[in-house]
Amino acid sequence: GDRQLSKEPIANLSIAGDCYMTFVNQKTKGRTSDVPLRVLLPRRTLQVLTGKARYDYSHGIRNQDILTERRVSVTMRESPLHTK
Numbered sequence: 438g439d440r441q442l443s444k445e446p447i448a449n450l451s452i453a454g455d456c457y458m459t460f461v462n463q464k465t466k467g468r469t470s471d472v473p474l475r476v477l478l479p480r481r482t483l484q485v486l487t488g489k490a491r492y493d494y495s496h497g498i499r500n501q502d503i504l505t506e507r508r509v510s511v512t513m514r515e516s517p518l519h520t521k
Contacts, residue, residue, distance in 0.1 A: 444516070454505040463493060
């Protein structure tokens, strides 16, 4: 998946629109102690994913977690052109 295709870090700039991003720990997924984490990303937020947040958690924004009528964001990541 995406975790293996691009290098660290991933940066997401939320330009317009507030939302919640949900993180799910992939190493504990399905355990009763596993609770998804919802993080508020207000407009004008720069989020940088590295380390455990980058590799141990899946992340996404559900439609119902977009809090404004319009959301604009830019995601930046470095991806190699060739695989080894």
